[in-house]
Each structure stands twice: as C-alpha cells, then as structure tokens.
Ligand SMILES: Cc1cc2nc3c(=O)[nH]c(=O)nc-3n(C[C@H](O)[C@H](O)[C@H](O)COP(=O)(O)OP(=O)(O)OC[C@H]3O[C@@H](n4cnc5c(N)ncnc54)[C@H](O)[C@@H]3O)c2cc1C
Ligand SMILES: Cc1cc2nc3c(=O)[nH]c(=O)nc-3n(C[C@H](O)[C@H](O)[C@H](O)COP(=O)(O)OP(=O)(O)OC[C@H]3O[C@@H](n4cnc5c(N)ncnc54)[C@H](O)[C@@H]3O)c2cc1C
Ligand code: SF4
Ligand code: SF4
C-alpha cells in the first residue's frame with residue numbers, strides 16, 4: 049500500500065517529488081484537491097496537494113518542500129518505501145470553466161499546486177498567462193511543465209538570476225494593465241497571495257487563492273483548519289482549500305500557521321540529531 | 324427476608340483507584356479494577372430479582388442478574404459469555420455507560436442503599452476474559468455470499484460488523500482514520516478507556532473474518548453508489564456526529580482556542596501527550612478553560628490537567644444539577660482539582676499581538692423557567708461581565724452531523740439538522756439497501772445506544788439479505 053514508485057529532487061534537494069501508489073485516490077482526484085499523508089504510525093498527519101494523478105497507473109504525485117520534521121522524514125524515504133497512510137482526495141476541486149483570459153500566479157511549492165489547475169484551465173480553452181516567482185533560478189520548479197500548460201510564461205526571481213528581477217506582483221500589475229483579465233489564480237506563500245489579492249481587488253479582478261492552514265483530519269471533524277473569509281469562519285479542508293482571495297483574512301492565517309513554532313523546532317532538532 | 328437484610332449489610336464495593344494527586348499528571352487508567360474476591364462479594368449483593376428493574380434500565384437488555392450470578396459463583400468466563408449475548412463490547416460499556424442513569428439507576432437496592440456495581444462487574448468479567456486470551460470465538464455460520472459495507476468503525480459500526488460476520492456475510496469496514504474505533508480511540512482518553520481494549524475487540528472482529536479498510540473516507544475516496552457498483556449488497560452508515568460546534572464568539576479563531584474534537588484527537592488518536600516521541604504537537608496550557616459540562620468537557624479538562632496545567636476550569640452556563648456528564652466523571656474531575664465555574668457564559672476571547680489567547684470575558688447567569696429540554700433556562704445577569712485569564716480554551720458544547728458523506732449520497736433522507744433519517748426499529752434509511760445508526764442518526768448520544776442501534780440494524784440487514792426484506 050502507498051508505495052513510492054518514483055522520486056525526484058528539485059530545487060537543489062529542498063523540494064522533493066514522490067509518485068505514490070494509491071489507486072482509489074488516483075481514480076477520483078481532481079485539480080485542487082489534496083491528500084493527508086503519514087509516513088509512519090507515530091507521524092503527524094500532513095496535508096499535501098496532488099500535483100498530478102495517473103488514474104491508469106493508479107498513482108498520485110506530491111511535491112513538497114522540506115520545512116520541518118515530517119517533510120524531512122518523508123525526504124528520507126526511497127523508491128520502494130511505503131507511506132503508512134494516504135487519505136483523500138480531500139477538499140473541493142477547483143471549479144474549472146472557460147473564462148477567457150486568466151492569469152496563474154505561483155510561488156515556491158505553490159507552483160506544484162498550481163500546475164494541474166493551470167493545465168486544466170488551458171484545456172478548457174482559456175488563454176493562460178502564468179507568472180512564477182522564486183528566490184533565485186535554482187529554486188524554481190516545474191518551469192518546463194508550466195510553460196507547456198500556459199500560453200505566456202513570466203519568471204521572476206528575487207535576486208534577478210532569471211527573468212524579471214523582483215516580485216510576481218510587479219509583472220502582474222503590467223499584465224492587468226495591458227489585458228482584460230477575468231480571473232487570477234494565486235497559489236504560494238501567504239504574503240504573496242495577500243499582495244496579489246490586494247492588487248486584483250483594486251482592479252476588481254476575481255481571484256482564487258489556495259490556503260494551507262494547519263490540519264489534522266482533513267474531513268471537517270476538528271475545526272483546526274479554520275480560516276476567516278469575508279468575516280465568516282470556514283473550514284479550509286472541506287469548504288476550501290480555495291477561497292475568494294479578496295475576502296481572506298491573511299494576517300489571521302499567518303498567525304495561526306505559527307501556533308506550534310516552538311514544538312516544531314524542537315521536533316526537527318531532535319530528528320536531525322538522530323539522523 | 325433474613326437473606327435480604329444480610330445482603331444489604333454488605334456495603335457496595337469501592338473501586339481501587341490511582342490517588343488523585345498521582346493520576347492527575349499521568350495518562351494511566353484511573354480505576355484499577357476489582358480483585359476476584361471483591362467482584363464475587365459485590366456480585367453476591369444482587370437479590371436476583373424475578374422482575375429485574377436493572378435490565379429495564381439497560382438499553383440492550385443485558386441479562387444482569389444472570390451474569391452477576393455467574394460472577395458470584397466464580398464462573399467469570401461464563402459471565403463474559405452471558406454479557407456477549409447482548410453486548411459486543413462489555414469491557415467498554417462497563418467503563419463508559421452512564422450506569423447511574425441506566426442499569427444501576429434502576430437497581431432495586433439503590434432505592435434504600437446503594438445499587439449493585441453493575442458497571443464494575445461488567446468490566447471485571449470482560450477484562451478477565453480478555454486477560455485469559457479472549458475466550459472462545461463465536462461460531463461463524465456458513466458463507467452466504469452476501470457482502471456488507473460498514474462505514475465507520477465506532478461502536479455502532481463494530482457491532483453491525485460483528486453481528487453480520489458471525490451470520491456468514493462478508494463484511495468490509497471502511498474507516499476514514501488510520502485507526503479503527505471511532506470515538507473510543509480518538510475521543511475518550513486512555514485514562515478512562517485504555518486503547519488496548521479497543522484494539523483487542525477489533526482484533527477479534529478480524530479473526531472472525533471482518534476486513535477493515537482504513538484511510539477510506541466514504542463520500543470522497545469512494546461513494547455509497549460505488550460500493551454498490553463494486554458488489555456490496557447492503558451498506559450500514561455509522562459515521563458518528565463528527566462536526567464540532569463552536570460558539571461564534573469574537574476571538575474564537577485565536578491560537579489557543581480549540582474544539583474538543585481537535586484537542587482530544589491530538590491527545591488520543593495522535594498521542595500528542597507523548598510528543599516528541601510522537602510527531603503531533605499539542606498546546607499545553609497553564610490556565611485552561613473548558614466550555615461545556617458533558618463527558619467530552621470532563622475528558623478535555625482532565626487531559627489538560629495531565630498535560631501539566633496549573634489551573635483547569637469548567638465554565639458552564641447552567642448549574643451543577645444540569646451537568647450532563649456521567650456522575651463518575653464529575654467526581655473524578657473534581658478530585659483531580661478541576662474547578663467548576665457554574666452559571667457562567669463566555670462572551671468573547673482576548674488575544675495578544677501574535678494572535679494568541681490571553682483571556683476571556685464571561686457573564687454570570689441565573690436560572691429561569693424550564694425550556695424545551697425541561698431544564699431551567701439560563702438567563703444572563705446584566706452588567707455581570709468579568710474576565711478570566713487563560714491561555715487555552717477547549718470548546719466542548721456539542722457536535723453536529725458531518726455532511727461529507729450525506730452530501731455525496733443522493734436519496735439519503737436527512738432531518739433539518741443534517742442527521743440521517745432512519746427507522747427507529749430497523750435502522751432502514753430512505754435509500755434502498757442502506758441502513759444507519761448511532762450518533763449520525765441521533766446526534767451525540769452514548770456508546771450503548773450506538774451499539775443498540777447497530778444490533779437492530781444488523782438483524783434487519785440479515786433479514787434483507789436472506790429473505791429479501
Ligand atoms: C491543503 C494543503 C495543501 C498543501 N500542499 C502542499 C504542497 O503541495 N507542497 C508543500 O510543500 N506543502 C504543502 N502544504 C503545506 C504542508 O502541509 C506543510 O509544509 C507541512 O505540514 C510541514 O510539516 P513539517 O512537519 O515538515 O514541518 P513543521 O516544522 O511541522 O511545520 C512547518 C510549518 O508548516 C505548517 N504546518 C505544520 N504542521 C502542519 C499540518 N499538520 N498541516 C498543515 N500545515 C502544517 C506550519 O505553518 C508550520 O509552521 C499544504 C498545506 C495544506 C493545508
Ligand atoms: C470525548 C467523548 C467522550 C464520550 N464519553 C462517553 C461516555 O463516557 N459514555 C458514553 O456512553 N458515551 C460517551 N461519548 C459518546 C459516544 O462516544 C458516542 O455516542 C459513540 O461513540 C457513537 O458511536 P458511533 O459508532 O455512532 O460513532 P463514532 O464513535 O463517532 O464513530 C464513527 C466513525 O466513523 C468514521 N467516519 C466518519 N465519517 C466517515 C466517512 N465518511 N467514511 C468512513 N468513516 C467515517 C469516524 O472516523 C469514526 O471512526 C463520548 C463522546 C466523546 C466525543
Ligand atoms: S451495557 Fe451499560 S447499561 Fe447495560 S448493563 Fe452494561 S453498563 Fe449497564
Ligand atoms: S435490580 Fe439490582 S438487585 Fe435486582 S437483579 Fe438487578 S442488579 Fe440485582
């Protein structure tokens with residue numbers, strides 16, 4: 049069960065791809081949905097978006113950034129190793145429809161989450177402009193795949209090592225000024241989604257973001273993943289993870305993501321000492 | 324007459340327990356169990372009534388005088404078998420049934436003195452049987468070739484699975500979590516119900532031939548329609564309540580405010596009390612407030628104490644009389660130093676710049692006329708606001724029906740709260756071939772009621788599979 053059949057390292061080993069056997073999930077998954085993964089019985093339940101699925105082969109692909117104890121322990125698993133639990137598909141699928149001209153904005157591992165959505169948007173006939181951002185050129189992932197999935201691709205790096213020297217928001221402003229854009233999808237670090245949303249809100253362009261609060265069950269049972277959207281409390285695992293970017297309380301989300309910071313540090317230190 | 328008097332002279336057995344000052348900081352089970360002698364003496368207090376009132380108080384009509392008599396005679400294995408005739412999980416029910424409102428509450432001896440300790444005896448017989456290797460497995464009937472999907476592995480689903488597998492049907496249990504047991508593993512803490520007991524009950528089911536498919540969220544991983552397409556002949560839905568209720572107060576999304584579901588799931592299912600040996604973290608509050616006064620609230624409060632809290636308060640808007648928790652839980656909680664702040668209702672939560680909880684505002688209440696539930700309605704006392712400093716709040720004010728499965732199942736009738744509508748006798752839903760029972764039908768109730776509903780449904784499913792109705 050849940051065997052790793054393929055493994056790749058990206059972005060200098062800071063981002064890992066795993067293709068995992070999970071036939072039931074692969075049959076059902078749609079763009080925008082996620083799984084919850086545990087590497088072993090004592091492990092935490094970690095939500096990760098499916099970057100790809102192959103229903104015929106019965107596999108799903110996850111792409112994760114190594115940030116703490118759990119993702120570090122995932123990264124040690126070789127091809128042939130098995131995950132203890134993979135649960136899904138969870139969350140609402142992205143509503144894919146023909147809108148005309150759309151812009152997809154991605155940063156960090158958000159690009160992995162964005163890829164199947166971008167591809168699906170293009171497949172139904174949208175004109176897709178994609179803007180990807182990363183700190184430097186070596187940390188950029190999925191450039192080729194995103195190029196294929198888009199009509200126009202812009203790249204931004206914080207240090208100018210590739211493409212535009214600066215943030216995705218600079219390019220986004222240009223694109224919005226030149227073209228009549230009907231939808232923006234932004235997936236990446238919380239500050240990125242926040243800034244994108246504030247720009248598109250000014251212009252009145254509908255914006256979808258995908259939120260990543262701390263989760264436990266992923267089925268609406270615990271309420272740990274609650275986020276404020278338009279002044280209402282929503283459970284991201286069942287009501288989302290995608291929401292109207294103009295209505296999300298990003299500051300609350302940022303704070304809630306830091307709830308266990310001290311414990312997480314302790315846990316990672318202990319793991320690294322053992323390894 | 325002489326016999327009766329003699330029996331009343333023997334006092335009700337006292338359960339040996341871990342001392343409160345010790346147990347409030349560990350997760351080991353609180354009651355230690357009766358010795359053989361204690362159990363036999365206690366069992367001999369039973370009057371063996373011709374018309375046993377105790378049995379009427381038990382939702383599944385356990386033959387109480389029967390099993391108690393066998394204990395008095397020293398036939399513990401026989402007692403366990405007698406229990407199993409009506410109750411598939413006696414080690415669990417002996418520990419968690421609200422006995423004072425059911426069997427023991429009806430016991431004739433309770434009218435004048437103290438009732439027979441039926442719960443302790445039930446637990447005793449089941450524990451002895453388990454320690455001796457679980458006793459003989461019931462005989463499994465010849466295969467019928469019929470397949471039943473049981474959704475959810477809580478007490479209700481486990482009961483259905485056990486009953487139907489013994490009748491020769493192929494049974495697959497689909498469970499959303501990575502461990503079977505439902506609330507018995509994710510909600511009720513180790514110090515009240517050791518998880519090893521649940522695991523052993525599940526193992527018995529597997530030995531009988533039931534298959535358990537973990538990590539399967541029916542409604543998303545697979546739908547009920549697809550289960551029928553895969554060849555299942557009948558489906559039982561026992562998915563529990565499973566949606567936390569919040570209070571919609573300002574500040575409820577501060578870090579430090581949790582639903583009881585999250586708090587207890589982290590502690591029990593994910594074993595966060597063993598962090599960092601287990602990876603899942605849990606907030607360890609210094610000053611903890613638990614909102615609500617049911618079993619869930621007591622479990623949350625006692626868990627917080629065990630995680631090292633300096634103070635733990637139960638804040639409840641009614642008075643002590645209305646607290647819905649089992650008597651034993653209230654008593655244990657108080658012994659462990661948990662404070663009851665009654666006739667008090669929260670109005671808002673306060674946080675710091677980092678979004679962490681630092682306190683809450685409460686309003687004092689008085690009791691007015693009885694409301695629809697027959698309990699006196701709490702009314703706010705104007706101007707009585709005051710502040711409680713706290714860094715952890717656990718909201719335990721009930722649960723609602725989780726719509727994940729029901730939304731994905733066309734034709735399944737729901738009531739206006741989203742609970743599945745099922746026939747009160749057979750458990751049949753409005754959808755052909757689908758039965759339901761337990762908390763998803765009744766709203767959060769009790770383990771024994773969830774099991775009782777499971778047994779009735781299993782009988783009805785068996786009829787359907789063998790006779791076609
Ligand atoms: C719906 C969803 C989809 C996601 N998809 C991806 C993805 O495709 N690729 C990817 O790299 N990351 C994704 N994430 C984020 C990923 O879940 C976290 O990076 C991961 O949980 C970190 O765990 P850790 O133990 O390695 O790090 P930790 O040291 O435990 O935590 C690092 C940070 O990750 C966050 N985090 C910790 N535990 C959890 C948890 N149980 N659930 C969610 N966040 C947590 C916290 O903000 C924490 O500060 C997604 C999150 C969500 C909610
Ligand atoms: C903390 C706590 C303490 C309690 N204390 C007591 C007590 O002392 N005494 C007492 O009698 N009662 C007590 N109760 C109530 C009692 O536990 C419940 O009434 C009982 O467990 C209900 O049983 P159930 O089988 O209907 O559902 P549950 O026990 O809730 O089990 C449902 C199962 O279904 C699974 N599930 C849910 N959705 C899906 C899906 N879509 N697909 C697959 N699986 C799914 C869940 O993960 C779960 O494992 C307590 C409850 C809680 C929460
Ligand atoms: S099942 Fe519960 S109510 Fe019935 S006899 Fe046992 S403890 Fe009492
Ligand atoms: S009512 Fe009490 S004394 Fe009578 S049979 Fe039941 S347990 Fe025994």
Ligand code: FES
Nearest residue numbers: 266268270271285
């Ligand atoms: S993760 Fe538990 S409700 Fe969303």
